Amino acid sequence: MVKVIECESYEKLSERAADIISEQILVKPNSVLGLATGSTPVGAYQKLVEKYKEGSVDFNGITAFNLDEYCGIDKEHSQSYYTFMRENLFSHVNIDLNNTHIPDGRASDIDKQCSEYDAMIDAAGGIDLQLLGIGGNGHIGFNEPCDCFPVGTHIISLHPSTIEANSRFFDSVDDVPTQALTMGLGSIMKAKKILLLAFGESKRETVKKAFSGPVVPSVPASVLQLHPDVTVLWG
Numbered sequence: 425m426v427k428v429i430e431c432e433s434y435e436k437l438s439e440r441a442a443d444i445i446s447e448q449i450l451v452k453p454n455s456v457l458g459l460a461t462g463s464t465p466v467g468a469y470q471k472l473v474e475k476y477k478e479g480s481v482d483f484n485g486i487t488a489f490n491l492d493e494y495c496g497i498d499k500e501h502s503q504s505y506y507t508f509m510r511e512n513l514f515s516h517v518n519i520d521l522n523n524t525h526i527p528d529g530r531a532s533d534i535d536k537q538c539s540e541y542d543a544m545i546d547a548a549g550g551i552d553l554q555l556l557g558i559g560g561n562g563h564i565g566f567n568e569p570c571d572c573f574p575v576g577t578h579i580i581s582l583h584p585s586t587i588e589a590n591s592r593f594f595d596s597v598d599d600v601p602t603q604a605l606t607m608g609l610g611s612i613m614k615a616k617k618i619l620l621l622a623f624g625e626s627k628r629e630t631v632k633k634a635f636s637g638p639v640v641p642s643v644p645a646s647v648l649q650l651h652p653d654v655t656v657l658w659g
């Protein structure tokens with residue numbers, strides 16, 4: 425079931441997202457969180473850091489798995505998702521860094537890396553709350569529109585529209601990695617709860633297609649209509 429909540433501003437959307445995540449942590453202090461990068465969740469991470477500093481949320485027992493990572497750049501690269509997570513959340517809260525996981529886009533054996541990542545999620549008991557953004561083309565994680573719903577963690581060639589969209593973070597479009605490792609739609613669907621954030625006029629049509637249109641792999645996020653517990657915050 426998908427519950428869509430309209431938020432009047434990015435500030436409100438971020439507050440609401442941080443409330444949902446901190447409630448999850450309060451109810452289950454050893455929650456396994458699935459985390460996203462991109463510009464949309466940055467405000468929610470800021471709010472979570474504020475809550476941590478006020479003493480109203482404790483990340484000590486949390487395990488985190490990120491959705492995706494670029495291939496072909498070092499983890500210390502300024503635009504890697506490893507760096508993003510440290511800058512936006514992990515360095516500011518009391519999460520044990522040993523319990524934070526991001527696929528290794530530099531792994532020499534990609535198939536092994538992907539199957540190990542899925543096995544680690546399973547061994548942790550599965551994801552309790554999965555945070556998602558959504559690409560303009562309907563991707564979640566880096567599951568790009570295609571003719572099937574990929575199940576597990578896998579390597580993907582980024583769609584030209586994703587490369588174009590993400591070029592805003594790089595010096596030029598040619599510097600954007602062309603491949604990434606991403607959790608599959610099956611892994612995302614296995615999460616007990618899902619929280620998807622979408623903000624801005626450019627996402628309006630995508631959200632409509634994903635949650636009011638047919639469930640089709642050409643709009644990967646549409647598969648979430650089949651999940652029992654999805655909250656979409658958008659504005």
Ligand code: F6R
Pocket residue numbers: 459460461462463464465491492556557558559560563564565566
């Ligand atoms: C990032 C991710 C992507 C982004 C999506 C939207 O980990 O999984 O699916 O959520 O590309 O990105 P923004 O929020 O920058 O519009």
